Amino acid sequence: MVDDGSEPNQSSLSCARCSKPAHLQCPKCVLLKLPREGASFCSQECFKESWSSHKSVHMKANASSLGTGAAGDKNSEGWLYCLKKGQARTSKLPNFDWTGSLRPYPISSKRTVPAHIELPDWAMDGIPKIEPESSLQHVVEIKTPEQIERMRETCKIAREVLDAAARIIRPGITTDEIDRVVHEATIAAGAYPSPLNYHFFPKSCCTSVNEVICHGIPDARVLEDGDIVNVDVTVYYKGVHGDLNETYFVGNVDEESQKLVKCTYECLEKAISIVKPGMRFREVGEVISRHATRSSMSVVKSYCGHGIGELFHCAPNIPHYERNKTVGVMKAGQTFTIEPMINAGVWRDRMWPDGWTAVTADGKRSAQFEHTLLVTETGVENLTARLPTSPNVFPWLNV
Numbered sequence: 001m002v003d004d005g006s007e008p009n010q011s012s013l014s015c016a017r018c019s020k021p022a023h024l025q026c027p028k029c030v031l032l033k034l035p036r037e038g039a040s041f042c043s044q045e046c047f048k049e050s051w052s053s054h055k056s057v058h059m060k061a062n063a064s065s066l067g068t069g070a071a072g073d074k075n076s077e078g079w080l081y082c083l084k085k086g087q088a089r090t091s092k093l094p095n096f097d098w099t100g101s102l103r104p105y106p107i108s109s110k111r112t113v114p115a116h117i118e119l120p121d122w123a124m125d126g127i128p129k130i131e132p133e134s135s136l137q138h139v140v141e142i143k144t145p146e147q148i149e150r151m152r153e154t155c156k157i158a159r160e161v162l163d164a165a166a167r168i169i170r171p172g173i174t175t176d177e178i179d180r181v182v183h184e185a186t187i188a189a190g191a192y193p194s195p196l197n198y199h200f201f202p203k204s205c206c207t208s209v210n211e212v213i214c215h216g217i218p219d220a221r222v223l224e225d226g227d228i229v230n231v232d233v234t235v236y237y238k239g240v241h242g243d244l245n246e247t248y249f250v251g252n253v254d255e256e257s258q259k260l261v262k263c264t265y266e267c268l269e270k271a272i273s274i275v276k277p278g279m280r281f282r283e284v285g286e287v288i289s290r291h292a293t294r295s296s297m298s299v300v301k302s303y304c305g306h307g308i309g310e311l312f313h314c315a316p317n318i319p320h321y322e323r324n325k326t327v328g329v330m331k332a333g334q335t336f337t338i339e340p341m342i343n344a345g346v347w348r349d350r351m352w353p354d355g356w357t358a359v360t361a362d363g364k365r366s367a368q369f370e371h372t373l374l375v376t377e378t379g380v381e382n383l384t385a386r387l388p389t390s391p392n393v394f395p396w397l398n399v
């Protein structure tokens, strides 16, 4: 925080959180030369409490400076190029120590959502408002039977949308085409693609190719024979979210990648098999880590499973790595995701300058699978389970 130099009693600015007289300025806003209104706080406490929602004004500023040519700092260049809608991702790459051979490509224009679709609160301005302020960031909700029924419906739509994406994957298509299929299938079901404009994410799903761990942005890159690609779908329908992902083979994939994807699939299956009332959340990481280590693979630590329901992301936070310090036990009626990211090489991740794309630090490949789960009285119900209609894309599921 930066003191604005004025005496507290002379300050005409009020705290963006509590409206008391404010004489502290958010340092990032100062750097970006943003207006003091909305960037002023009375105390470190109010600044800290506001951070999860406030930080999005920085991204918004970076995005809007595209049109005006206003100066941003070095980091904002990531946003500049990724939001330049199909222009700058190839012509001028930012300086970055790329960890593997993958590069960003142009991003197509933002897709539209018809008026009859119910929107989450970030759809219009990119800023989730209810989510960061909710007590459900700290307390794990026990869903009512009525909420659970809506979760079932929404999660089934999410599964069908992901399956639609899986059916088109082959060498020669772009990840942007995957995004188009996800977007159109979601809307055809009467749902909203939750990632679209969530903290300004520009697309309707995440597509993570090869060394991308998660949150890859669908773009104009053509999938090549031998790639692996994870597609992560979340849909919002009847006021609740359903979230799942799978990693697919593009054409003929080498044996090492096949081993990685199969091992990751098994890690998730093993984790789901222990879910029941009374189980410690931290055990999930033990089970996943044991299986990954046995195959000499590593577990990503920076991204975790999460509670889900009326909020996209909430408590509990579920790490996938061993010896994590997560507290609490599972209870019937809770809904959360488990979504292990397993790396062929080191566990460490790096972030591309677009602020979203997480890649392996050594450029080796990473795979992921995810389900939304309900804890039942006797065990677990997989709300995003494969359906009889799901495409047959994993050789190890053939008996």
Ligand SMILES: [Zn+2]
Pocket: 232, 233, 234, 243, 244, 245, 370
């Ligand atoms: Zn997901």
Ligand SMILES: [Zn+2]
Pocket: 243, 305, 306, 337, 339, 370
């Ligand atoms: Zn998730």
